[in-house]
């Protein structure tokens with residue numbers, strides 16, 4: 001089960017005028033807990049102007065690099081990203097949750113796969129982890145990365161990617177800019193619409209790849225997903241990291257219908273049971289559990305990060321939205337507690353499962 005530890009900031013590197021990468025020092029006794037898979041993320045607890053906030057950021061390193069490093073792009077008005085870009089210093093200590101996330105696949109040295117990656121803006125962060133992992137573990141696999149940005153200056157890790165692509169024949173890099181400063185082929189200019197995504201895939205012979213990974217702003221992800229579906233790519237081959245981009249969709253989905261049940265909720269965490277009453281139309285199970293004194297894990301509260309995942313051992317709940325759990329996890333009884341409301345008079349939720 002994921003938990004927070006105090007970690008010291010050991011390095012901050014400016015990647016672009018609007019983005020930094022931050023590395024944390026993990027004491028030897030905590031290193032087993034911070035082992036991660038490619039494409040995973042960590043959640044940071046930050047205190048900004050006296051307010052405690054939590055923000056999740058993808059790791060940009062590969063597991064074999066043994067470094068816990070995230071990249072954070074400053075978002076206008078974004079409390080966490082502005083604080084990290086402008087105020088965080090080497091030597092500061094932050095509460096850092098152990099790594100989570102399912103934006104990955106199992107790598108095997110004998111694989112000869114073709115991976116297609118679509119990244120937009122800071123969506124490149126988990127892709128860096130994936131690219132370096134695949135190149136390290138699967139020497140016979142190939143990667144095509146489509147990386148969309150406003151222009152050359154706003155592209156995080158551009159130089160590192162260009163060096164990697166120049167030295168690694170298995171990596172093909174296709175840069176796409178909304179408004180490039182230099183001359184670019186027409187196909188690589190403009191927003192990644194559905195038609196543009198299809199054209200890019202066809203031009204690089206990526207219709208029959210083994211796995212596809214998409215991470216970036218909401219419209220880009222939706223356009224690429226629909227383009228791949230229209231190109232008859234099987235759903236199971238497509239991995240999407242929905243971070244931060246679908247919160248509005250959660251709001252729209254949050255209207256509950258049906259009967260209002262007055263339930264008795266039992267929450268298990270660290271083996272300790274806590275009980276409290278909750279109505280279907282009341283708080284989410286996560287919020288009610290926190291009010292009842294449970295140290296329940298959460299980050300986005302928007303159905304995307306999966307930090308609040310727990311298993312329903314008894315009863316039924318309804319989730320307003322789910323962009324994080326797989327169909328199999330849902331079948332096995334896992335829910336996002338930040339989205340869950342009781343449908344039966346007794347519900348038992350296990351955070352330790």
Ligand code: FES
Nearest residue numbers: 299301306308338
């Ligand atoms: S807190 Fe992120 S999915 Fe629930």
